[in-house]
Amino acid sequence: xxxxxxxxxxxxxxxxxxxxxxxxxxxxxxxxxxxxxxxxxxxxxxxxxxxxxxxxxxxxxxxxxxxxxxxxxxxxxxxxxxxxxxxxxxxxxxxxxxxxxxxxxxxxxxxxxxxxxxxxxxxxxxxxxxxxxxxxxxxxxxxxxxxxxxxxxxxxxxxxxxxxxxxxxxxxxxxxxxxxxxxxxxxxxxxxxxxxxxxxxxxxxxxxxxxxxxxxxxxxxxxxxxxxxxxxxxxxxxxxxxxxxxxxxxxxxxxxxxxxxxxxxxxxxxxxxxxxxxxxxxxxxxxxxxxxxxxxxxxxxxxxxxxxxx
Amino acid sequence: xxxxxxxxxxxxxxxxxxxxxxxxxxxxxxxxxxxxxxxxxxxxxxxxxxxxxxxxxxxxxxxxxxxxxxxx
Numbered sequence: 001x002x003x004x005x006x007x008x009x010x011x012x013x014x015x016x017x018x019x020x021x022x023x024x025x026x027x028x029x030x031x032x033x034x035x036x037x038x039x040x041x042x043x044x045x046x047x048x049x050x051x052x053x054x055x056x057x058x059x060x061x062x063x064x065x066x067x068x069x070x071x072x073x074x075x076x077x078x079x080x081x082x083x084x085x086x087x088x089x090x091x092x093x094x095x096x097x098x099x100x101x102x103x104x105x106x107x108x109x110x111x112x113x114x115x116x117x118x119x120x121x122x123x124x125x126x127x128x129x130x131x132x133x134x135x136x137x138x139x140x141x142x143x144x145x146x147x148x149x150x151x152x153x154x155x156x157x158x159x160x161x162x163x164x165x166x167x168x169x170x171x172x173x174x175x176x177x178x179x180x181x182x183x184x185x186x187x188x189x190x191x192x193x194x195x196x197x198x199x200x201x202x203x204x205x206x207x208x209x210x211x212x213x214x215x216x217x218x219x220x221x222x223x224x225x226x227x228x229x230x231x232x233x234x235x236x237x238x239x240x241x242x243x244x245x246x247x248x249x250x251x252x253x254x255x256x257x258x259x260x261x262x263x264x265x266x267x268x269x270x271x272x273x274x275x276x277x278x279x280x281x282x283x284x285x286x287x288x289x290x291x292x293x294x295x296x297x298x299x300x301x302x303x304x305x306x307x308x309x310x
Numbered sequence: 311x312x313x314x315x316x317x318x319x320x321x322x323x324x325x326x327x328x329x330x331x332x333x334x335x336x337x338x339x340x341x342x343x344x345x346x347x348x349x350x351x352x353x354x355x356x357x358x359x360x361x362x363x364x365x366x367x368x369x370x371x372x373x374x375x376x377x378x379x380x381x382x
Contacts, residue, residue: 113319214332215321215339217347223336230332237325237332262354276353283350287343294315 003096027116076115122152160264211238215292256288
């Protein structure tokens with residue numbers, strides 16, 4: 001049996017397991033996606049945008065409605081399509097062993113979540129973007145990273161690193177690419193405002209207002225240094241110490257952004273490879289934000305080891 | 311590292327279902343966050359991997375392998 005057939009079989013088995021998990025282990029996120037999609041298409045149409053996600057994510061929520069059967073299954077098929085793209089592309093770029101390792105990581109790391117959240121779509125786009133940057137295909141890199149930001153927001157942390165890497169390779173700052181990326185991202189993020197004024201800021205407002213999730217880095221600080229208590233809300237268990245919450249969250253965000261700046265500086269100086277800097281930047285932002293989203297780092301670790309030396 | 315992070319995602323539903331466990335789960339995620347922070351620091355500044363036992367964690371995150379006092 002050739003390696004390609006073996007990977008295909010593993011992928012098929014993995015996909016079947018994901019569909020079974022989707023049917024029998026219901027995650028609440030898909031239900032929320034479904035509610036967003038139905039609200040978006042209910043008259044007056046195109047006015048109800050997601051509260052906690054960027055506007056373009058609505059496209060991913062609406063697409064599964066075209067499938068005549070279960071929304072959960074349709075959404076799972078969409079995520080498995082993104083996974084297949086990642087596997088096919090990654091195997092071609094990094095070899096058969098990479099594909100097997102990717103699926104193994106997925107099985108132990110996020111089997112219950114993969115087909116019931118849209119993170120894998122954003123992760124695939126981000127992977128394509130950073131891989132393109134690694135190979136000096138800057139236009140493609142920026143395009144993918146803009147789409148990543150429009151879907152999930154967090155790929156924004158890679159922008160300064162890619163700009164620094166491009167500056168280092170080309171000898172000048174990529175002002176044109178940066179301007180195009182900022183313009184495209186701003187236009188995409190502002191899209192909801194066309195039908196519902198103020199909706200463009202939904203995701204950012206939600207993030208600013210929401211409580212500190214108990215797994216996050218800011219929660220660790222609250223837990224250690226302040227008298228805090230557990231609360232519920234925003235779909236999570238949270239930790240609160242009163243008015244100091246916002247100060248701690250802002251302070252930690254500052255630390256995270258500082259690390260991103262440091263990583264970009266080290267890339268610019270040629271001291272850190274792009275992938276190492278990207279791992280650090282993503283990890284820092286993950287640890288310092290109000291919500292701990294392990295799936296972002298898990299998504300990263302799946303492909304990261306292959307690119308150690310780059 | 312992947313397994314540890316993956317398993318730590320179980321904390322989220324456990325905290326919802328078993329409220330009395332929340333303080334203990336808080337201790338667990340605090341420890342997880344500290345290990346992750348230390349691993350990230352070791353990624354940025356290549357301390358010797360025996361420090362804090364970070365060899366596996368740092369390398370899983372992509373830190374260059376350390377041999378005989380230098381990076382290879």
